[in-house]
Amino acid sequence: MEIEKVIQEILEQLLIKLEAPYEKVTVDKETALDSDIYKLNIEAEDPSMLIGFHGETIHALQHLLKIIAWKKTNSEFNIVLDVDNYKKRQEDNVLNLAKRKVDMARKTRKTQILPPMSGYFRRLVHLYLANPEFEDLKTESIGDGDHRQVTIVNKN
Numbered sequence: 001m002e003i004e005k006v007i008q009e010i011l012e013q014l015l016i017k018l019e020a021p022y023e024k025v026t027v028d029k030e031t032a033l034d035s036d037i038y039k040l041n042i043e044a045e046d047p048s049m050l051i052g053f054h055g056e057t058i059h060a061l062q063h064l065l066k067i068i069a070w071k072k073t074n075s076e077f078n079i080v081l082d083v084d085n086y087k088k089r090q091e092d093n094v095l096n097l098a099k100r101k102v103d104m105a106r107k108t109r110k111t112q113i114l115p116p117m118s119g120y121f122r123r124l125v126h127l128y129l130a131n132p133e134f135e136d137l138k139t140e141s142i143g144d145g146d147h148r149q150v151t152i153v154n155k156n
Helices: 003-017 047-051 053-073 086-108 119-128
Strands: 024-032 035-043 078-083 137-142 149-154
Touching (some): 003 024, 003 053, 047 053, 047 078, 053 078, 078 086, 086 149, 119 149
Antiparallel strands (some): 024 035, 137 149
């Protein structure tokens, strides 16, 4: 059975066991940097129940899904779990903030610091700003633990 179907079935069974009502689960496969990423989106009538406070529930569910899927398929891959495109909207907001900080860094020639964010979102910013259009800038993560931040610095 293909991995997409296995992951979808595991997630649907988890949702049933958690008595979390949902309408539909979709799975899309992407390949990036020689690794597969399976993006799952749960459509639900009450998405806040699955998202949780600051996304804690969705993050925990994603972790559990990944562990079970790895064991069941005997392979490792990345899983990104979303509920009613909540994470996608967050990603868009983080990238829009990064774009504004890029404009400010270029305009003022001063280092710009983004607010603290998770490793997932820091990585998203680093990868986005690694594109050729930003070759005049470099990024670094500073700080410790939950307080790590991305800085945007002019190279010259």
